[in-house]
Amino acid sequence: MHTDTEVAIHARGLTKSFGGTRVLAGVDLAVPTGSLLALLGPNGSGKTTTVRILTTLLAADSGTATVAGHDVAREPVAVRRAIGLTAQQATVDDLLTGRENLELFSGLYHVGRREARRRTAELLDRFGLGDAADRRVSTYSGGMRRRLDLAASMVAAPRILFLDEPTTGLDPRSRAELWTVIRELLASGTTILLTTQYLEEADQLAARIAVINGGRIVAEDAPDVLKRQIGSERLTLRLSSAADLSHAGAVLSAGGDGGLHLDAGRCELTLALQDPDHLRRALDLLHGAAIAVERVELRTPTLDDVFFELTAAA
Amino acid sequence: MSTAIATTAGDLRRLAGRALRHEARTPDALMVNIALPVIIMLLFVYVFGGAITTGSSGLAYVDFVVPAVLLMAGGYGAALTAVSISREMTGGMIDRFRTLPISGWVVPAGFVVASVVRSVVATAIALAVAIALGFRPSASLAEGALVLVLVFGYVLAVSAVAALWGLFVRSTQAAEAFSFMVIFFPYVSDGVVPAETMPGPLRGFAEHQPTTPIVEALRALLLDQPMGNAGWLSAIWLTAAVLISVPIAAVLFRRRTVR
Ligand SMILES: Nc1ncnc2c1ncn2[C@@H]1O[C@H](COP(=O)(O)OP(=O)(O)O)[C@@H](O)[C@H]1O
Ligand SMILES: [Mg+2]
Numbered sequence: 134m135h136t137d138t139e140v141a142i143h144a145r146g147l148t149k150s151f152g153g154t155r156v157l158a159g160v161d162l163a164v165p166t167g168s169l170l171a172l173l174g175p176n177g178s179g180k181t182t183t184v185r186i187l188t189t190l191l192a193a194d195s196g197t198a199t200v201a202g203h204d205v206a207r208e209p210v211a212v213r214r215a216i217g218l219t220a221q222q223a224t225v226d227d228l229l230t231g232r233e234n235l236e237l238f239s240g241l242y243h244v245g246r247r248e249a250r251r252r253t254a255e256l257l258d259r260f261g262l263g264d265a266a267d268r269r270v271s272t273y274s275g276g277m278r279r280r281l282d283l284a285a286s287m288v289a290a291p292r293i294l295f296l297d298e299p300t301t302g303l304d305p306r307s308r309a310e311l312w313t314v315i316r317e318l319l320a321s322g323t324t325i326l327l328t329t330q331y332l333e334e335a336d337q338l339a340a341r342i343a344v345i346n347g348g349r350i351v352a353e354d355a356p357d358v359l360k361r362q363i364g365s366e367r368l369t370l371r372l373s374s375a376a377d378l379s380h381a382g383a384v385l386s387a388g389g390d391g392g393l394h395l396d397a398g399r400c401e402l403t404l405a406l407q408d409p410d411h412l413r414r415a416l417d418l419l420h421g422a423a424i425a426v427e428r429v430e431l432r433t434p435t436l437d438d439v440f441f442e443l444t445a446a447a
Numbered sequence: 448m449s450t451a452i453a454t455t456a457g458d459l460r461r462l463a464g465r466a467l468r469h470e471a472r473t474p475d476a477l478m479v480n481i482a483l484p485v486i487i488m489l490l491f492v493y494v495f496g497g498a499i500t501t502g503s504s505g506l507a508y509v510d511f512v513v514p515a516v517l518l519m520a521g522g523y524g525a526a527l528t529a530v531s532i533s534r535e536m537t538g539g540m541i542d543r544f545r546t547l548p549i550s551g552w553v554v555p556a557g558f559v560v561a562s563v564v565r566s567v568v569a570t571a572i573a574l575a576v577a578i579a580l581g582f583r584p585s586a587s588l589a590e591g592a593l594v595l596v597l598v599f600g601y602v603l604a605v606s607a608v609a610a611l612w613g614l615f616v617r618s619t620q621a622a623e624a625f626s627f628m629v630i631f632f633p634y635v636s637d638g639v640v641p642a643e644t645m646p647g648p649l650r651g652f653a654e655h656q657p658t659t660p661i662v663e664a665l666r667a668l669l670l671d672q673p674m675g676n677a678g679w680l681s682a683i684w685l686t687a688a689v690l691i692s693v694p695i696a697a698v699l700f701r702r703r704t705v706r
Contacts, residue, residue, distance in 0.1 A: 185542075188546055189545075190542055190545055190546070192705065210548065213547070213548060214548060218543070220542050220543070222538070222542070224539040224540055224542055226469075226540060228468065228472045229468060233468070237461060237465055238543070240457070240461045241461060241544075241549050242547065243454060243457070269472070285543065
């Protein structure tokens with residue numbers, strides 16, 4: 134059992150329904166102080182709902198959660214003092230400039246005009262927005278807007294930060310820039326709960342990954358452990374007929390390949406490679422059985438593969 | 448306690464300042480706020496003015512119609528508060544504000560304060576145009592101050608009811624409908640054509656709806672017309688509108704933000 138000083142964010146059995154539809158079915162989470170937990174899940178799996186409950190914006194139907202040692206339902210004000218939130222939907226003002234946004238939020242934290250100016254300048258600099266500071270946010274690129282949103286969450290220098298899909302919709306370069314900023318925040322001791330749909334992002338940033346599906350945490354572990362469970366690369370083979378497909382499935386299963394995924398519609402077969410030599414072994418088996426392969430594709434695992442793997446195992 | 452009040456007042460000022468900045472940076476909203484009072488005034492005086500007689504009051508039409516146009520000019524902009532608030536509640540900003548250490552109701556209240564400022568200015572523009580068109584108020588300094596109080600009360604009341612409406616409806620389109628209701632009221636008052644010329648049921652409505660006593664009170668103050676009980680009726684209507692809509696708006700705001 135953790136104490137509250139070790140665990141910055143702690144959720145136990147959170148449930149939530151909207152109009153009879155169960156969206157969270159008992160979510161348990163623990164984020165150790167100073168670390169980053171990635172909440173990985175597809176669209177509609179309950180990530181935003183979880184974040185909204187933990188940031189006091191929404192009440193859970195049952196279950197409890199503490200953030201910075203304060204109960205989110207009973208002490209929302211104390212929780213708000215300790216946290217910053219970058220919501221999935223943009224929460225900066227398009228009609229104001231970047232500087233005006235940050236000065237407004239600093240002002241609303243009641244830090245005093247001079248201090249607000251100083252912090253604003255510092256944050257603009259730190260998040261690479263110095264040159265765009267006096268332009269309206271409506272002229273910003275997606276990446277700049279995200280960074281401003283993040284800077285706005287850091288105005289009161291919170292110890293705990295919630296980032297809800299911070300890089301969704303960003304181009305690869307902006308995503309990499311944002312990752313750098315997130316790593317810096319982590320290095321300076323901030324505890325971060327980040328939600329994402331990208332396995333790669335979780336892998337890049339997180340000490341631990343919690344996989345959420347259908348409002349339930351279906352796995353939680355260190356990225357390496359999860360990746361080992363999920364397998365490394367995915368091999369997809371296109372075959373010429375349905376008969377070949379089922380034959381190939383039988384041959385590979387007999388050869389010891391578990392976790393095969395057959396897609397009859399596309400006449401494709403997918404398996405997780407355990408090691409580089411696995412590819413040769415699989416092709417040899419098919420060659421031996423005189424099964425012609427039309428197309429070979431290798432790719433890194435995606436969220437879909439994670440779910441296939443985890444739900445097949447359960 | 449007094450520092451808490453000072454803090455809240457500071458928050459209100461910041462958020463009202465933000466809302467006013469929005470105004471200044473949205474060219475169409477700015478246009479509407481400046482051009483609309485001018486256009487309505489020109490329309491009434493030059494287009495309708497020749498065809499309308501002012502009945503038993505014996506006033507020139509420009510004099511007769513100015514009070515109602517002042518209410519249209521101020522009321523239309525004030526009614527748009529419903530749109531700003533509705534937009535804020537359905538966008539993402541409200542979540543950011545709710546995680547800040549401020550009282551949530553300051554957010555809609557900021558729009559109301561901005562609306563009052565902007566609507567008083569719009570009314571002043573309309574008055575300036577009226578004077579350019581030959582409107583000659585005979586108000587003393589004290590009467591002028593009362594006119595200001597009345598205009599202020601009117602735009603505050605409209606803004607407060609608009610805030611309620613903006614928190615009640617779930618779409619921006621529905622929020623926009625409020626402006627039409629507000630601009631409709633002065634038309635069917637004693638302000639544009641004398642109520643005595645209207646058919647029975649309409650006349651009954653015109654004589655008892657809130658903008659009629661306000662128009663009459665403005666007329667009395669600006670043009671030395673008899674006040675009658677129009678002043679008291681106006682005060683009662685406006686105070687009631689504010690006192691009733693503020694708590695309901697607060698409840699609606701909580702309903703929108705809790706759960
Ligand atoms: N306020 C709401 N009312 C009704 N349904 C909602 C509401 N918020 C979220 N949902 C539903 O709950 C499910 C989970 O949503 P969400 O937590 O936003 O998922 P994610 O962030 O993982 O995409 C979705 O099916 C969504 O449609
Ligand atoms: Mg989401």
